[in-house]
Amino acid sequence: xxxxxxxxxxxxxxxxxxxxxxxxxxxxxxxxxxxxxxxxxxxxxxxxxxxxxxxxxxxxxxxxxxxxxxxxxxxxxxxxxxxxxxxxxxxxxxxxxxxxxxxxxxxxxxxxxxxxxxxxxxxxxxxxxxxxxxxxxxxxxxxxxxxxxxxxxxxxxxxxxxxxxxxxxxxxxxxxxxxxxxxxxxxxxxxxxxxxxxxxxxxxxxxxxxxxxxxxxxxxxxxxxxxxxxxxxxxxxxxxxxxxxxxxxxxxxxxxxxxxxxxxxxxxxxxxxxxxxxxxxxxxxxxxxxxxxxxxxxxxxxxxxxxxxxxxxxxxxxxxxxxxxxxxxxxxxxxxxxxxxxxxxxxxxxxxxxxxxxxx
Amino acid sequence: xxxxxxxxxxxxxxxxxxxxxxxxxxxxxxxxxxxxxxxxxxxxxxxxxxxxxxxxxxxxxxxxxxxxxxxxxxxxxxxxxxxxxxxxxxxxxxxxxxxxxxxxxxxxxxxxxxxxxxxxxxxxxxxxxxxxxxxxxxxxxxxxxxxxxxxxxxxxxxxxxxxxxxxxxxxxxxxxxxxxxxxxxxxxxxxxxxxxxxxxxxxxxxxxxxxxxxxxxxxxxxxxxxxxxxxxxxxxxxxxxxxxxxxxxxxxxxxxxxxxxxxxxxxxxxxxxxxxxxxxxxxxxxxxxxxxxxxxxxxxxxxxxxxxxxxxxxxxxxxxxxxxxxxxxxxxxxxxxxxxxxxxxxxxxxxxxxxxxxxxxx
Numbered sequence: 001x002x003x004x005x006x007x008x009x010x011x012x013x014x015x016x017x018x019x020x021x022x023x024x025x026x027x028x029x030x031x032x033x034x035x036x037x038x039x040x041x042x043x044x045x046x047x048x049x050x051x052x053x054x055x056x057x058x059x060x061x062x063x064x065x066x067x068x069x070x071x072x073x074x075x076x077x078x079x080x081x082x083x084x085x086x087x088x089x090x091x092x093x094x095x096x097x098x099x100x101x102x103x104x105x106x107x108x109x110x111x112x113x114x115x116x117x118x119x120x121x122x123x124x125x126x127x128x129x130x131x132x133x134x135x136x137x138x139x140x141x142x143x144x145x146x147x148x149x150x151x152x153x154x155x156x157x158x159x160x161x162x163x164x165x166x167x168x169x170x171x172x173x174x175x176x177x178x179x180x181x182x183x184x185x186x187x188x189x190x191x192x193x194x195x196x197x198x199x200x201x202x203x204x205x206x207x208x209x210x211x212x213x214x215x216x217x218x219x220x221x222x223x224x225x226x227x228x229x230x231x232x233x234x235x236x237x238x239x240x241x242x243x244x245x246x247x248x249x250x251x252x253x254x255x256x257x258x259x260x261x262x263x264x265x266x267x268x269x270x271x272x273x274x275x276x277x278x279x280x281x282x283x284x285x286x287x288x289x290x291x292x293x294x295x296x297x298x299x300x301x302x303x304x305x306x307x308x309x310x311x312x313x314x315x316x317x318x319x320x321x322x323x324x325x326x327x328x329x330x331x332x333x334x335x336x337x338x339x340x341x342x343x344x345x346x347x348x349x350x351x352x353x354x355x356x357x358x359x360x
Numbered sequence: 361x362x363x364x365x366x367x368x369x370x371x372x373x374x375x376x377x378x379x380x381x382x383x384x385x386x387x388x389x390x391x392x393x394x395x396x397x398x399x400x401x402x403x404x405x406x407x408x409x410x411x412x413x414x415x416x417x418x419x420x421x422x423x424x425x426x427x428x429x430x431x432x433x434x435x436x437x438x439x440x441x442x443x444x445x446x447x448x449x450x451x452x453x454x455x456x457x458x459x460x461x462x463x464x465x466x467x468x469x470x471x472x473x474x475x476x477x478x479x480x481x482x483x484x485x486x487x488x489x490x491x492x493x494x495x496x497x498x499x500x501x502x503x504x505x506x507x508x509x510x511x512x513x514x515x516x517x518x519x520x521x522x523x524x525x526x527x528x529x530x531x532x533x534x535x536x537x538x539x540x541x542x543x544x545x546x547x548x549x550x551x552x553x554x555x556x557x558x559x560x561x562x563x564x565x566x567x568x569x570x571x572x573x574x575x576x577x578x579x580x581x582x583x584x585x586x587x588x589x590x591x592x593x594x595x596x597x598x599x600x601x602x603x604x605x606x607x608x609x610x611x612x613x614x615x616x617x618x619x620x621x622x623x624x625x626x627x628x629x630x631x632x633x634x635x636x637x638x639x640x641x642x643x644x645x646x647x648x649x650x651x652x653x654x655x656x657x658x659x660x661x662x663x664x665x666x667x668x669x670x671x672x673x674x675x676x677x678x679x680x681x682x683x684x685x686x687x688x689x690x691x692x693x694x695x696x697x698x699x700x701x702x703x704x705x706x707x708x709x710x711x712x713x714x715x716x717x718x719x720x721x722x
Contacts, residue, residue, distance in 0.1 A: 004491075017479055119475045123618040123625065144427075171528060171619055179602035326535035 003208075011331050025085050026093040028064065028149035030166045031134025032039070032111060034102030035070065042077045043135040044089070047147050062147045066138050072174040073116045092120040096152045097127050097170075098134040098189075101209075104357060109177065109207035113167040116174060123171040129209060142195065152196065159198045164219035166201075166226055177207060180333055181321020185221075188212050205315045220302050223250040224318050234296055237280070243291050245353070246276035254323040262339055263324055266346040269299065275302055277355045283356040292353045300348040311341045318343070370568055371505050374577035375690045380419070382508035382642040383558030385589060386625040387467040390611045390636075391553045392590065393597035400540045402533055402598045405591055407545060411552030412587030416580050418702050423576045425710050426566045427633040428717065433563035436659050440713050447658055452541030454654040456697055457669060459562065461647030463694045465489055466678045467639045467719055470687055474632055474657075475614060482495060482680040483606050486661065489644060490671045491629050496641070497649045497667055501568050504649050510641040518589060518613070521632065522596045524620035553703070554695040556586060558643070564650040649675070 010245035050090045065128040067089075081089060097115065099108050108127075115121045130137055138148055145151035159165040165187050176184035183204055190199040201218040203211045213221055220229065231248035250271045257264040275283065275291060310316060321340065325331040394403035429436030433453060437446030469485045496503055512699040562579065569575045595614040603617035609615045648670055655670075681687055 027667070087454070119614075119618075119629075122621070123615070124621060174605055175528070175530075175600075177600045178605035178608070180604070182602075326532040329536050329539050 007166070018150070023087055024090045025087045026090050027068075027233070028093055028147070028249070029096040029098065029138060029152060030094065031098040031130070031138050032099070032103045033100045033133055033135055034106060037106075038072045038106070039070055040287065041068055041070045042074070043138045043141065044081060045138045045148055046089075046296065047149070054283065058162045062150075063141050063149050064137070064138070064146070064273070068135060074111060079150075084350065084355065086211075090120070091118055094121050094125055095124055096149050096156075098130045098135050098152075099128070099186075101131055103203060104129045104186075104204075104209035105202060107207045112170065112207070115170060118141070121170075122134060123169065124189070125168055125170045126153060127173050128152070128156065128169065128187045128189055131188070131199070137196065144195065152189075155189075155196060155198065159187070162230060163198070164200075164215050164222055165230070166196060166218070166222040168199065172179070176317075176319075177204075179319070179322060180331075181316060181323075181325045182319040183315045183317045185317050191351060203310075203313075203315055203317045205313070209325075210313055210315055211309070212328045217302070217306060223271070224252050224303065225301075227251045231273075232276075233295075235291070235298055237291065237294055239280075241278070241280040244277035245273040245276050245280070245295065248273035254320075256324055258328070263328075264344045264346070265320055265323065266348065267303070269303070269349045270352075271295075271299070271349070272352045272354060278356070279291065288353050288356055291297075292351055295351045296349045297355070299351070300347050303347045303349070307345050307347070311343070314341055316340060363673070365567055366666045368442060369501060369572040372570055373571055374578045374648040375505050375509070376569060376575040377563075377578040377582035377585070378508045379505060379561070379646070380559055380579050381585045382511045382515075382554055382639075383511070383561055383646055384583070384586040386464050386558070386640045388555045389504045389515075389589065390471065390520070390594050390613045392552070393594045393612045394606055394609060395551050395554075395600070396548055396594060397603065399544045399551065399667065401603050403538055403545070404548060404552075404598065405534075405594050406538070407548035408587065408590045408594050410545070410549040412583060413492065413557055414549065414553055414703075415556040415559060415583050418706065419562070420576065421584060421706055421710055422559065422566075423572070423579070425706065425713060428571065428713060430673070432566050432654075434654060436709070436713070440716055441711065450654065450658055453563065453701070454559075454595050454651050456656070456694070456701060457564070457647050457654070458674070459694050460558075460698075461493075461651075462674050462677055463690055464640055464643040465645070465674065466687055467683050468637065469692065470684070471614070471636075472633060475629060481544055483675070484680070486675050486678045486700065489641070490675045492641060493645050494646055494667065495669055496645045497652070501565065501649065501653075502644050504642065507638075507645055508709045511639045511642045512585075514635055515589070517632065517635060519592060521617055521620060521628065522592055524598040524617040524628070525596055526591065528619065528631075531597075531599055533599050533602070534595075547651050550699065552590075553592065554699055556583065557698040559583065559693060560698065561646045561650050564653055565646075587623070606629075610659065615655040638711075644674075 010297040018285050025046045027044045031043040033041045033043070035041055043066050045066050048065050050061045067084050069084070071078040071080060095147055097156055112127065115125065126206050133190070140148060140150065145154065152198045154163065160167055166185070168185070170348040173186060176182050185204060187198055187204045188200050189196050189198070191216060193297065198215065200215045201213040201221060202209045203213060219233065222228065223295065229247070229249045231250065233245045233248050234242060235245070236242050243350055248271055252271065253268045253285065254265045259268065275288065280287070307318070320343070321336050322335060393404065399545060400407060417446045424435060426432065429439055433677050434450045440446060441449065467485060469482055472485060473480050496507055509582060566572060575585065593613055597616065598608065600616055601612065615628055617629040617632055622628070625631065651670055652663050652667040655661050655666045681690060
């Protein structure tokens with residue numbers, strides 16, 4: 001019996017072609033550029049490992065190389081790329097997918113769907129919109145981190161964790177795309193002085209980009225869509241004074257009033273933080289109270305304006321529709337789409353400034 | 361009983377918990393959240409509980425029927441319908457049990473082909489499984505039970521894996537609760553019951569339980585354990601996916617595993633899918649064991665030779681099914697059959713058995 005098992009094992013080990021890491025081209029980043037209505041150009045970035053020389057022998061440095069292809073479907077482009085590549089191209093290490101401005105304006109769901117369909121691609125892939133040609137970006141070797149996809153991943157990761165970007169990856173994009181009463185968003189990147197910079201959020205209507213939020217606005221937007229702990233926010237006070245609020249933790253609560261036939265939404269935003277930087281002279285309790293008041297006012301104003309803009313554009317990235325849907329029995333999507341641009345939204349901001357730092 | 365089973369081949373009543381649970385949790389758990397959500401969206405978890413309850417009732421019914429008949433289903437059929445009709449019905453049930461093995465085997469291979477090895481030939485993996493099943497079954501029912509035990513322990517890995525997707529949860533997805541009509545709930549419960557169907561092997565292995573009277577609570581316990589797993593998986597799937605996204609995801613559990621990332625392991629599903637082979641193995645083994653045992657009792661065949669013939673049949677059929685559509689069709693046909701067998705045929709059998717017994721005693 002044992003002999004039989006061994007024979008079976010030997011017989012079945014070689015049934016699948018092997019893939020050896022050294023013999024593959026592992027795509028780390030892909031960029032899509034718009035050419036015309038039918039065609040797009042894809043650029044893939046693969047890492048190149050250099051054997052170190054001289055004093056650091058054995059140590060490897062990594063840069064990246066690109067291959068481009070033009071076609072009207074991802075498959076099409078892929079076969080062109082295959083013909084240019086010395087080794088087999090593999091998707092399994094893909095970390096970043098970039099779309100140029102034009103592609104994002106024309107809809108990206110078909111491309112995203114190919115990645116979602118492919119089981120070798122993880123769900124944590126970062127999808128981003130880049131202001132310029134993604135090909136140019138991917139062809140660069142930036143000084144801070146020569147391997148471009150690594151650079152972009154770390155950039156986005158860092159900004160999600162500490163700054164104005166809300167949680168974002170392929171799963172979040174698709175979740176929002178398919179969720180009723182909600183529209184997706186993606187990080188928007190731009191180039192600045194040989195570096196890449198997060199420049200806010202690209203807001204999508206279904207799968208087409210329709211507006212871009214500035215960095216400050218995307219921070220406020222982040223307050224509305226998720227709770228977080230470590231934000232930083234700068235406000236200008238009167239007399240050319242500035243204060244920076246640190247460790248800002250926020251929580252947004254939505255409620256719905258349905259007395260008449262049209263719903264009314266109230267957003268209650270609670271924030272808490274301490275003043276870390278202040279350009280004025282003394283920072284006493286009175287001043288803190290004043291800062292608190294201005295912060296509340298400013299946030300309320302900005303949130304209301306942002307929501308008005310969204311309603312004018314008829315996009316709902318905050319997910320107000322979703323909030324209404326989960327509070328309504330027998331929610332009617334069509335009815336809501338009709339109501340959305342005119343739905344009254346009340347914004348109440350409560351901020352609490354705990355202290356003014358360690359010096360007084 | 362015609363020839364009582366020797367003491368050394370019997371199993372303790374509490375092991376029934378593992379037999380029931382191992383048979384229910386298989387490839388189904390990878391995909392069921394999508395199906396429950398078709399009719400009632402994210403009220404599906406209620407259907408999961410209702411389905412678990414209905415299955416407990418079915419287990420209780422099976423115990424009643426078998427206790428009265430004092431033996432397995434073949435014995436009961438013989439007593440109730442006589443040799444020929446009873447034998448024919450038993451034969452149909454055996455065919456169904458065999459098809460269960462086939463469905464599980466082929467569906468699992470499909471998962472491997474799509475997620476891990478795209479170029480893997482169906483027959484290759486099928487051959488490995490058949491060899492493994494042969495190796496297990498030939499050593500008797502106690503070894504099959506042992507495999508079930510290991511499989512249940514390994515399936516607990518699912519609970520650990522469910523913490524990953526929670527990073528992206530949205531609890532509001534579950535609201536508003538109970539936003540559907542009773543008819544929709546009935547439909548969803550029927551769909552859900554299909555995922556619990558593994559209990560019917562009990563019809564064959566019942567005489568192998570040492571004190572069958574004591575086993576009922578363990579059998580129900582195994583079923584409750586399955587229900588807890590289904591409930592956890594479906595709830596996490598519901599708060600992780602948006603409804604339309606879930607409908608586009610063939611294996612929600614596997615897609616949820618894709619989000620798990622560990623410093624030493626970039627892709628969790630590459631570990632979890634091979635581990636799952638041990639979780640599905642008892643499904644294949646129990647099905648084949650029950651069928652071969654049944655054929656032995658029915659036609660006095662040699663169980664060992666029957667097993668080899670059955671393995672060849674399963675191997676050939678699994679290699680012949682190639683497309684997603686055909687696998688889906690097979691799944692639907694087998695689970696529908698299982699549904700009517702459990703919730704229509706068994707109550708009828710119970711009724712006829714009651715009438716016969718009454719008639720005999722008066």
